[in-house]
Amino acid sequence: MSNSENLYYEYKIKNGDTFSGIIHSMFGHVPKDTRYAETVKFLLALNPQIKNPDRIRAGDMFRLGVLPPKPQTEAQIAKVKETVQGDQGKFITESVSQHDMDNFWALAWLEHNANYLTIPGGIAAGASGNLLSPGNVNLLNEVSDEYAKYKSGEITKSQYDYRRKRALDMFKANVGPFEQWMFGKNTTHETIRIARAGGIPATANIAKHADRLKSLAAVSKGGGIALMGVGLTSACLQIANATDIKEKNEIFVETIASTTVGIIAGSLVGLFLISNPISWGIAIVLAVSSTGTSWGLGKLARIGYDRYGEIDFVTGTGTDRVCK
Amino acid sequence: MALFDEVLLKTFMILLFSGMLGLVFILIMHILMPKTVLKTYFKEPYFGPGEIAMFTGFPFAYMRTAMFMRALAFPASGKKRRVENAYKLAPVWYCKVSKYFIIIYVPLMALLLLTGVIGFIHFEAWKQ
Numbered sequence: 001m002s003n004s005e006n007l008y009y010e011y012k013i014k015n016g017d018t019f020s021g022i023i024h025s026m027f028g029h030v031p032k033d034t035r036y037a038e039t040v041k042f043l044l045a046l047n048p049q050i051k052n053p054d055r056i057r058a059g060d061m062f063r064l065g066v067l068p069p070k071p072q073t074e075a076q077i078a079k080v081k082e083t084v085q086g087d088q089g090k091f092i093t094e095s096v097s098q099h100d101m102d103n104f105w106a107l108a109w110l111e112h113n114a115n116y117l118t119i120p121g122g123i124a125a126g127a128s129g130n131l132l133s134p135g136n137v138n139l140l141n142e143v144s145d146e147y148a149k150y151k152s153g154e155i156t157k158s159q160y161d162y163r164r165k166r167a168l169d170m171f172k173a174n175v176g177p178f179e180q181w182m183f184g185k186n187t188t189h190e191t192i193r194i195a196r197a198g199g200i201p202a203t204a205n206i207a208k209h210a211d212r213l214k215s216l217a218a219v220s221k222g223g224g225i226a227l228m229g230v231g232l233t234s235a236c237l238q239i240a241n242a243t244d245i246k247e248k249n250e251i252f253v254e255t256i257a258s259t260t261v262g263i264i265a266g267s268l269v270g271l272f273l274i275s276n277p278i279s280w281g282i283a284i285v286l287a288v289s290s291t292g293t294s295w296g297l298g299k300l301a302r303i304g305y306d307r308y309g310e311i312d313f314v315t316g317t318g319t320d321r322v323c324k
Numbered sequence: 325m326a327l328f329d330e331v332l333l334k335t336f337m338i339l340l341f342s343g344m345l346g347l348v349f350i351l352i353m354h355i356l357m358p359k360t361v362l363k364t365y366f367k368e369p370y371f372g373p374g375e376i377a378m379f380t381g382f383p384f385a386y387m388r389t390a391m392f393m394r395a396l397a398f399p400a401s402g403k404k405r406r407v408e409n410a411y412k413l414a415p416v417w418y419c420k421v422s423k424y425f426i427i428i429y430v431p432l433m434a435l436l437l438l439t440g441v442i443g444f445i446h447f448e449a450w451k452q
Contacts (some may be wrong), residue, residue, distance in 0.1 A: 260344050261343070264343045264436070266387050271390050273387070274407070276404070293437065297340070299450065303447050303449055307330075
């Protein structure tokens, strides 16, 4: 997808940042570390505009890159410097609006924090799984690919800016008003600063994002199974506590009906999902609707059995022997 | 009014039962789903990593089956995910059966939902 040797990201220096402080927060190196001196040379090669590392200013742009696993030679560091100068030393984000920068950082936050998203109950089991549509993940990959194309000279800067803005706008539209709820009181810019303190370039971040989405989906799936178990256990307890056989059957019918309706709702959502990547809002609406519908129709089935039911399901299926 | 109550409830129960049969049918189609279709299309970039994890195995794999049944029955429905050619990897009978099933199942379940909502309100089921 990209040449990682040429890939770096840009960071706006904040009040209170120091050169050594940035190295520590981004790379985890302190002056006594064996690779500290190499890191200093590497960053200075990436940032020829910095003449004195002790005199960086808030508001200035700063390039950060991935330090290769093996220590670099002077020739390799010189090559990094050549690459940067080949780009005419220009920063991409200098001409980008704060709004766009926030959008891009929001993406990095999302990938970094996706596994910490918490939504209670059955909504979480439905919504978080539905959110992980290929549309949203592809948008993140698209931004990363366009960045790599720009760095390799395949597209111009204005083309990159346009395509990135388009992808980010689409992503933000998908995420919708829940974005603010997700990010809490922190501005996206601040949270992204925290999220990106690991010193990883955008492309690796997005690859890691895919793994995190996968584990979040696995958690969602587990949540769904757990909730199903809780529901059935609860019904079993109610059946055990009911004294009247008719009441036991009503509870049984209500449980089976609501579970069935829930599964039917899932199949209909499946038919919908094949042609429609969906956003947070729709995901939560679908999950809440499914939950509410299965509860409501379970109640209705109970009324139906109460009026017209004659079959003793509980005895016939042996449920009364299990739930006692 | 009693006649209306009886017709409504019995219609609801019949539709619910047909929904159960529909789920059994989906289970059968899940077992019979052509492996080549899944191997070719149930992966990135057609599906996100989260979806792949979510819809593999119990209990949500049947949703994947429903998705593919629609994509095989109505290829245009898979255009956004770029799976519109998946039907070429499935037997013709599978695609046709999926098509007729969806044509019958979806309206029936819509009717189930409709009778359910009407019945829920009419009988004030939330008081149960």
